[in-house]
Amino acid sequence: MKHRLPVGAHPVREGSGAWSKPRAFAHRVRSYGIASFIVLAACLQVVRAAEQAPQLSPAKTAAQADLVDIRSLVPDIAEDIKYAGRDNFVGRPVHGYLAPKCLLLRPAADALARVEHDLRAQHYRLKLWDCYRPARAVADFVHWAHDLSDQRTKPQHYPNLDKSKLLGVYIAPVSGHSRGATVDLTMERCAADGTHCAPLDMGTGFDWFGVRAHTDAPGISATQLANRHRLRAAMEHEGFKNYSMEWWHYTLAPEPTPHTLYDVPVQ
Incomplete structure (x- = not known):
C-alpha cells in the first residue's frame, strides 16, 4: 500500500x-x-x-510522455496486445487501450529492440503481450476485481483461486507497467529463414494466476523450465529483470522514471 x-x-x-x-x-x-x-x-x-x-505525469499524449512505439524500431516484431481485445482476464478491451500497440520509454524500447536482434540471430523471436499500461487501465482491473459476480474468465485465468483472493496479490492499485519500462512477453522459435515461428511451451498462458506461473515453479516440465530460463537469459543480457511470480514479466533496470506514472491512452 x-x-x-x-x-x-x-x-x-x-x-x-x-x-x-x-x-x-x-x-x-x-x-x-x-x-x-x-x-x-x-x-x-x-x-x-x-x-x-509515485507521482502521476501531467503528460496528455505519448509524445509528451516520451513514449515510443516499439515498431518504430522493429517494424515486424510479433505482437498480440491482449488488453486491446477480449482475450484477457477481464474478457473485454481494457480502459485506455484504443489500439493494439506496444509503447515504451525510449531506453526500454531500445533495450527491447536489442533483445529481439540478438534472438533473431539464434532463430528465435519475441512476442509482446503488454508494454506501457495507462493508470486508468489499472483502475479498470481493480474495478473488475471488486465485481465478484463476473466469473467469465475463471477457467482460463484463475481456475484454482477464488476471485476474492486476486485483489492485492495478483491485481494491485499501482502497476510498474504504468512507468513505461515494463513488458509482458514470450518467445517463439522460427525456421532458419525467419518464417513459420511457433511459441515455446512455457507451461501457462499469459496472466495465469497461480503458483504455476512463477518463473521457477515446481511441477512444470524440464522443457518448460528451460524455455523460461532461455527467455530470462535473453532479457537479462540487455538489462531487464524478471518478476519471479510471473515468467512473462520484465522491467528494465534501472527504470528511466521510477517514481512517475503515466496515464496517456495507447492509441
Whole structure:
C-alpha cells in the first residue's frame, strides 16, 4: 500500500529538527517511553514512503510522455496486445487501450529492440503481450476485481483461486507497467529463414494466476523450465529483470522514471 500525506502537509526529512540531535533524540525516548517511540518511528517510515510515492505525469499524449512505439524500431516484431481485445482476464478491451500497440520509454524500447536482434540471430523471436499500461487501465482491473459476480474468465485465468483472493496479490492499485519500462512477453522459435515461428511451451498462458506461473515453479516440465530460463537469459543480457511470480514479466533496470506514472491512452 502506498501512503500519501494529506494535502498541505509537509514531510519531515532526515537530518532536520530534533531528530538530528542525539541529546534531543534521547530526551524524546525518555519522555514518551519505548512504546510511543516505536509509534513515532513507524510514522517516520510512513513519511519517508510518502516521499517516494509515485507521482502521476501531467503528460496528455505519448509524445509528451516520451513514449515510443516499439515498431518504430522493429517494424515486424510479433505482437498480440491482449488488453486491446477480449482475450484477457477481464474478457473485454481494457480502459485506455484504443489500439493494439506496444509503447515504451525510449531506453526500454531500445533495450527491447536489442533483445529481439540478438534472438533473431539464434532463430528465435519475441512476442509482446503488454508494454506501457495507462493508470486508468489499472483502475479498470481493480474495478473488475471488486465485481465478484463476473466469473467469465475463471477457467482460463484463475481456475484454482477464488476471485476474492486476486485483489492485492495478483491485481494491485499501482502497476510498474504504468512507468513505461515494463513488458509482458514470450518467445517463439522460427525456421532458419525467419518464417513459420511457433511459441515455446512455457507451461501457462499469459496472466495465469497461480503458483504455476512463477518463473521457477515446481511441477512444470524440464522443457518448460528451460524455455523460461532461455527467455530470462535473453532479457537479462540487455538489462531487464524478471518478476519471479510471473515468467512473462520484465522491467528494465534501472527504470528511466521510477517514481512517475503515466496515464496517456495507447492509441
